[in-house]
Amino acid sequence: MKEVVLDTETTGLSVRDGHRIVEIGCIELDNLVPTKNQFHCYLNPERKVSERALEVHGYTDEFLSTQKKFSDVVDEFLKFIENKKLIIHNAVFDLSHLNNELKLLGKKEIKNDNVVDTLILARDKFPGSPTSLDALCKRYRVDNSKRTQHTALIDCNLLAKVYINLIDQKEPLFDFKNQNIEKDKIDNIETSKYYKKVIEPTEDEIKLHKEYLKNSLKRNYFN
16 A cells, blocks of 8 residues: 655745745655655745744745745646555644645645544554654654754655554565565665564474473373
């Protein structure tokens, strides 16, 4: 199953105040394993960035003024996320901004039906505990040292790892038939680092275990 981890950066918090998107980042997951298929763009919001937002992501008005507008990338973006489940942390925020941009262009809004909000997952799983992306990275020992400022692709990479842990899926579901990957090379793939490694028992361990079970059954039966 293909999913898309999605994150946006904006000029400010609320669309009601006219704030717009300045960056979109998307990473595709195939059976929970990140693929090389990504979507990323900086956007000209056609307005000034608030001081608070500038502190968060560092994208200046001068830099953004040279970027494409949302109307230039909308079709490519919609095609990328088409028929895929969206994984978003605090989906209410990102969807409100994305749907505002789509509404301005007369496009259909993104529905909540196919969206997983990892913030809600985290609050359900750890009630009363901090559930920010940084807090979840700390809980699951995900290295977030590169997150000196919020950037969409870095946040997507971190969220992908957090998401795997939140749903208790600890090992990648590699499809060896459809991917040209040898099983003994799995550990060299960087995206598998955040999964728990499955250790298979040796032949001697299996033999000892069978003997133990056999002796244990005898004792229980005759006693």
